[in-house]
Amino acid sequence: MxxxxxxxxxxxxxxxxxxxxxxxxxxxxxxxxxxxxxxxxxxxxxxxxxxxxxxxxxxxxxxxxxxxxxxxxxxxxxxxxxxxxxxxxxxxxxxxxxxxxxxxxxxxxxxxxxxxxxxxxxxxxxxxxxxxxxxxxxxxxxxxxxxxxxxxxxxxxxxxxxxxxxxxxxxGDKKEIIYNAHLITVGIGESHLAEKIADLEDSLPSYIKLAYLPRLGLVRLRFTASGVDETKVKEETDRQASLVAERLSEYVVATEDVTFEEVIVRVFSKSKCTLSTAESCTGGAISAAITAIPGASNMFVGGAVVYANRAKLDILDVAPSTLATYGAVSEETVLEMALGAQKKFESDYAIATSGVAGPGGGTDKKPVGMVCVAVVGPLGKEVKTFYFKNDRSINIERTVSAALLMLWKMFKKQ
The missing domain is CATH 3.40.980.10 (MoaB/Mog-like domain)
Structure with missing residues (x-):
């Protein structure tokens, strides 16, 4: 039709x-x-x-x-x-x-x-x-x-x-059934993903179509099949999806139609792990993304939006000397923010962000789009600096995506 x-x-x-x-x-x-x-x-x-x-x-x-x-x-x-x-x-x-x-x-x-x-x-x-x-x-x-x-x-x-x-x-079309299988992947771009599974995609039966549905930070794969034999259609579609999932095992986070945030909430809740956030440039966007998911109360403790340096000092106990020496947008400061949130909220994991979202505020050393993200957990810590070159809303969205991916990778290692 x-x-x-x-x-x-x-x-x-x-x-x-x-x-x-x-x-x-x-x-x-x-x-x-x-x-x-x-x-x-x-x-x-x-x-x-x-x-x-x-x-x-x-x-x-x-x-x-x-x-x-x-x-x-x-x-x-x-x-x-x-x-x-x-x-x-x-x-x-x-x-x-x-x-x-x-x-x-x-x-x-x-x-x-x-x-x-x-x-x-x-x-x-x-x-x-x-x-x-x-x-x-x-x-x-x-x-x-x-x-x-x-x-x-x-x-x-x-x-x-x-x-x-x-x-x-x-x-209106009872004769033919439509069935969908899904894979959610993170940490790999659409083109690289397509290269890795090119042979599997080429060998798909004619009645199964594979669609790539990318968004910032993830690629959703949807296998859509149609036919009159419902059992055959479902079994073969699931089998083909499993072959792709096995090939992409290090990137697959879900085998159903869910968001990355849902995956994080489910896995953290099942593992009885907790999360807190300390956000500057993202202004609460990370905590909003997590708490939009039903069941987030099982794993999300709380978050602090600390835009001003005074808030970083008073709420998260960032050292004055760190801010004076490295500035608010620095790996040193964002790490202390994450550690401060972890301590204040008594959470297992914590995410912190600080950056220049734009459109103004950039300098030669710290241009618009420079963002520092820190993730700390029970057994480790990680800090990264990103240089995004988009408008304010996209810079914030990319930061949220990068922070959640860092959190996921740390969680899976421990």
């Missing part, structure tokens, strides 16, 4: 917001072997919407549209698709009661009259009920092409894709 994704909204076209919906939807469709042939962002105008739907129908079997279903006058998607499908707009009483209940439960008072529009749907549409928001989705078919119209609010769109659209896609 081929799909096209259309996002509606002038706020996307003028750069006020970034379209992250399309990328996320494409990832979900890939899990069920639906390939995206085109993505486009269009203005919330009836003539443009009609033109986009017509063009999409000529190249796709499935068209997913997000945005334009709000209550305000600039949301004209309902009217446009009413014309396109030659289906009148009707008010759905079940949806209306749901919208009214949201206003009552949230303490927002009586529902504004404009929100009545959010209970308006096409008569011939299958309603994709929205349990987490006010605007329902709609599912329609025209000339053997399926259409899903969804709200543009990301968390509402994601709920409807997972709980309404995906079941319809799976239900």
């Amino acid at each position: 081929k799909a096209e994704i259309i996002t509606i909204g002038d706020e996307i076209l003028n750069g006020q917001i970034v379209d992250t919906n399309s990328a996320w939807i494409a990832q979900q469709l890939g899990l069920v072997q639906v390939s995206v042939v085109q993505m486009s962002s269009i203005s919330d105008r009836e003539d443009i919407i009609l033109g986009a739907l017509k063009q999409a129908s000529e190249r796709a079997d499935l068209v997913i549209v997000t945005g334009g279903l709000g209550p305000t006058k600039d949301d004209v998607t309902r009217q446009a698709i009413s014309v396109y499908f030659e289906s009148p707009i009707v008010r759905n009483l079940e949806v209306l009661r749901h919208v009214e209940s949201i206003f009552q439960q949230s303490g927002l008072g009586a529902m504004p009259s404009m929100n009545l529009n959010q209970a308006d749907v096409l008569r011939d549409a299958k309603i994709l009920f929205n349990d987490v928001g006010t605007a329902p989705g709609m599912w329609l078919e025209k000339k053997s092409v399926y259409y899903a119209f969804l709200p543009g609010v990301p968390f509402e769109m994601k709920y409807l894709i997972k709980n309404r659209v995906m079941p319809l896609l799976i239900e």
Whole structure:
């Protein structure tokens, strides 16, 4: 099946917001072997919407549209698709009661009259009920092409894709099953990884496809297989994934679809090891990444964000002479920060960061992007200096990734 994704909204076209919906939807469709042939962002105008739907129908079997279903006058998607499908707009009483209940439960008072529009749907549409928001989705078919119209609010769109659209896609193709196996690797780049497993990839059966999904610090490998014999498909896909995992054993941290942070939380919790952080340039990003994972309370003790030198001295007991001699951005200072956190929080391991995230503050000796990271544990310590050359947010993200990788390597050695 081929799909096209259309996002509606002038706020996307003028750069006020970034379209992250399309990328996320494409990832979900890939899990069920639906390939995206085109993505486009269009203005919330009836003539443009009609033109986009017509063009999409000529190249796709499935068209997913997000945005334009709000209550305000600039949301004209309902009217446009009413014309396109030659289906009148009707008010759905079940949806209306749901919208009214949201206003009552949230303490927002009586529902504004404009929100009545959010209970308006096409008569011939299958309603994709929205349990987490006010605007329902709609599912329609025209000339053997399926259409899903969804709200543009990301968390509402994601709920409807997972709980309404995906079941319809799976239900529509019961003959063929889709199965995914996953490997999570860290400490090796995508190209080097591909070189190491080139022969294994070349020998994969034709019904198994390997996708490389890189992000900072890790590469996720996804094996997607399709077929009618469920047992055979699963067994062979798992076998092929195991062969790759064996080849990449020193880099593989998980054989399921999880994040690196989840792996760290699980392994530390199972081993009854604890972690603390002392962050300067990352401003709490490391502790935030860890505590975003359910169960982090089993292994994360606490963290200190120590931007000013005074905080490094008072909270972490960094020696004044260390700061005076080497400066805040130095391996000497960041090591004392890590040791101070380990002692203050009484944790087994501690991570510390200090650097020049940018865009200002750099010097010839300590340029923007210079970051020092220290990790200490029960049996050792390690300090590294990195020279990242990106903008502030990417420098911080790279530092978090580097620090977690250092932590992981130290943990695995001990």
